[in-house]
Amino acid sequence: MALAAQRLLVVGGNGFVGSAICKAALARGWQVTSISSSGKPYQTPKGHSPSWVSQVEWHAADALEPASYAPLMEGRTSVVHALGTLLEDTRYKAALKSGDVLALASAFASSASGGNPLKTSRSGYDALNRDSALRVFETFAAAQPEGPHERAFVYISAEDVFGPFVPPRYVQSKREAEEELARLATFEHATAQIRPVFLRPGLIYHAHLRPLTSPAAAALSASATLHGRVPPGFPLPTPAGVLRSLSGVFPPLSSVANALVTHPIHVDHVASAACASIETHSVSGPLGVREMRRLIGWPVEGDLGNVAMEPNPSV
Template structure:
């Protein structure tokens, strides 16, 4: 039996790099696609030195907002993973160039802005076209990053006959985030499931992720865990308001291992909530112990 060929879009990120690691551990052929190629390792692990498994990954460059830059890399893939997104919107060019303050850039997330519809409805071409409409060309929005990039990646994957597509969604929003953060995630899930039914769609809904290699995430996870405990004690009364802040946090490696287990299990499809994520990770752990 030949090894699976897995494409991880966002494979150089906090979660994506760990998905690559666990897929490599299974002997699979893994390609990461991101704008910068190989990770800056000190941003995703506790060391600036590449880990031993890293040389087995093909670190490719591509722009998730320009399908033509990554579409050729999907040929022959068995599984594709979308592990990208933003928590807050920003006028990234203005911020980087010093023309807009970070606070002003993020403030755009909470103000009325053009909200283009589904890129499939806008007949976005698969050529050199950027999936962002002209009026949001310099803006990273929930629509283009959390929704449209996933839909267009799924479209290209389906065209190549990919068997399984994993979209890393989210357990919920939070009081500090605009509601569009989570609604665009859910819109992506719904569109991918309805428009590409021949491809097994798996929609992971992880909570807050933490790891000791990112020290700041540990106390934040403790705070989130306290919120989850409080929500449990109140019978889930504040669950809708608190969103992901009311859900037990998980270690990033647990979610990554669960994603890889789901790729190999054809019975897994549709939304995957936190309890199922933990079950999949435990199933993978037991396999590795045998």
């Protein structure tokens, strides 16, 4: 399929990750449409509209209500689902944009305590992270394709690196979405020829759009680099290894161990990986950070070829 033939629909295209995907797709010469609850074009945290925004079709739609966007699916060659929430207290998104440390801490504290300021269950982990993706996939599968080409559905999932600061339901809802999407693509909608791809980034950062992510990204990058340089057979346990050995007593420590060995990834690189996974017909299923880096041509420490992508549980 020629790149110019790509007609991409991004669910949540005016968000942090979704907007980066729209921009990356436009750079490839693709036709891009975004749907979101507001339908408003993307703006920077300071309220500016970048020049590329005018090249995207922006539509208001409810991902949980297929009738609100089904006509937009006709002729689409690919869909990226970038809608989701890290915390059920969605005030964290505004705090990250503004760099408000106190507001961000309050959002994390609210989620950790079980408090949920959301007005309806339609906005929770299951609705946003799982059910919306399933409804969008089913609508995509039912739409009339443009020609006989295989289509791609990219789901922005996540690596399990946020415990114990984020409720486990966050990752659980993502994994449930992956499992059901794979089942739908393989069995219920196999004749639709849709290739599912699940991107699993860890911490996604951007120095200017999400300034509070930079210190954590620097620390986790250093940790992942050091863990990656531990030679095979090293006699002493690594910090991640110690945490994994204790995870039977306190399961969230496994998530902390994953964070120590998983490189953070810039939002533009997530976007590039999403587009590259659409272009690369051999790619399907879950892709962690190492595979995403390979896909966009980044060197990977210790990469000896086609090796496993997920963090090594022995480190």
